[in-house]
Amino acid sequence: MLEPLSTIRGEPQLARNTRKLDVRITVVNPSVRFTERLRMHQVAAGQKLANHNIPALLTGSGVDFHQATAIDAEARLITLDDGAILHYDNLVYALGSSTDTRTVPGANEHAWTLNDPRLAHRFSQRLTEVALAGGGVTVCGGGLTGIEAAAEIAEAHPGLTVTLVSHAEPGSMMGVKARTYLNRVLDRLGVVRMVGVKVTKVLPDAVRLDTGELIASGLTLWTTGVKVSPLAAEAGIATDTKGLIITDPILRSVSHPEIHAIGDAALIQQNWGQVHGTCQSGLPTAAYTADTLARLLRGETVKPFRYGYFHQPVSLGRKDAVIQFTNVDDTPNRWHLEGKAAVAYKQSVSSTPPLAFKMSKYMKAQVQLSKGGRATRETA
Incomplete structure (x- = not known):
């Protein structure tokens, strides 16, 4: 049985990868809506975005959905909002982050x-x-x-x-x-x-x-400052001072190896430094974990997670944008994109998560993001 607590990223890939295995996959989330956080500034400006309903997106995938926010990491239990108890053998923790308003009075x-x-x-x-x-x-x-x-x-x-x-x-x-x-x-x-x-x-x-x-x-x-949910720390999972789950080279919790942490909620170290929370790193960690879980269930070996940044896409309204291409550690390199070409580029990036999810029902959706090549493997 495989019942991860996860966001929508990576789930169809996991279902596809474990199709021939005797597993059950459940998505557990506080809300039924998949929030495109990278588009919230558009909502704030008065634009209406598509409503991505998680249960509807999961239809036909064989993946169940429940709402919950409580974990018992020692007993491997999740308490659902309706009071039911869900047991998991492996869990994917992907609760993300939010803006921290606690640091300045008012x-x-x-x-x-x-x-x-x-x-x-x-x-x-x-x-x-x-x-x-x-x-x-x-x-x-x-x-x-x-x-x-x-x-x-x-x-x-x-x-x-x-x-x-x-x-x-x-x-x-x-x-x-x-x-x-x-x-x-x-x-x-x-x-x-x-x-x-x-x-x-x-x-x-x-x-x-x-x-x-x-x-x-x-x-x-x-819009300044970031915090993560206290749920992991409260559940006794090893975290850093900010509440990020400390992970090993294959993104498992160092204290609870049955828990895999991805995205903003995970402390992920690479040879060049620490991965910081963005959609750019969230997608690869999810895709990697979907493959990793399937490999572990089949008794196969897993290579360590390797990743490097390659761009900083910034929309400037609906008619303009600028893209800074980067080195693996997210420092800028000499290349950038601006104007209409940057708008098209940013739009393709912003639409990736829901589009990739829908496409994965019919084919394996590849996450084509830079792994940083040799620079991610060399000692800093």
Whole structure:
């Protein structure tokens, strides 16, 4: 019997790989909806996205679905929302991450996040009201999520004042040429940048900076800082100080080897450094784990997980984008893509998870992401 707690990524592949084995696969998730987190900035700007219902997507795959949020790692049990108890022999832990609003006073009470599509939709409704009143919105955090959100909101509401507050230069992880293009687009969209400052407090209608300055803000969107669910640590699974499950070379928990951790919830070390949580690394870890579980069940050997980054795709509204290609450790290399070509590239990346899932019902969907070649195997 095989009953993993997992997100939607990798499940059809696992079902296909274990078709001739006597196993049962169950997806357990807190919600019936598959949330495309990399598109939440579009929802926040007022766009309507497709509703991917997990049970509907699983139809015909032979995979069961239940809702639950509780694990007993020692007894290998999951308590479902309806009170039933589910036993597992192997479990895939893929609960992801969310924005951390605990570090700055007032952020949890007064700032919005892109963690939940329902909240993002309500934010978009409030955004329209603020825009009509001639107010402004403040986006806190100059990472990729903050950049995409600021650009999307500015494009959707041209008369709205959008201020992006960041301690580091927005796009600082990119090369000079890509960053120059990024700033040119933000200028065209009218996004105001306040760089080199930190938000020290979020108020109902303003944010306070470490300079003492108070910025009026009809709405504040918080995109900086990441946290993971405390579920793993509470269940007694070995985690780091942030709550990430510590994994071995084949992505199994070092304390509970029957548990495989993937995506944002896993602490994954490579020779070049630590894998950080993005969809770019989530897909390969899921595909790898689907293959690994099937191999282990067949008594076959498994090679260690090897991975390297290769791009940083950033949408800048619906009509523009910039792609920075990277080295395996996610540092920028000399190549980048911009404009319409970058828009098409970003769209293909953003549509990958649900498309790959649907296609996997008819054929084995390959995850064509760089493993980094020799650089992932050489000692740093």
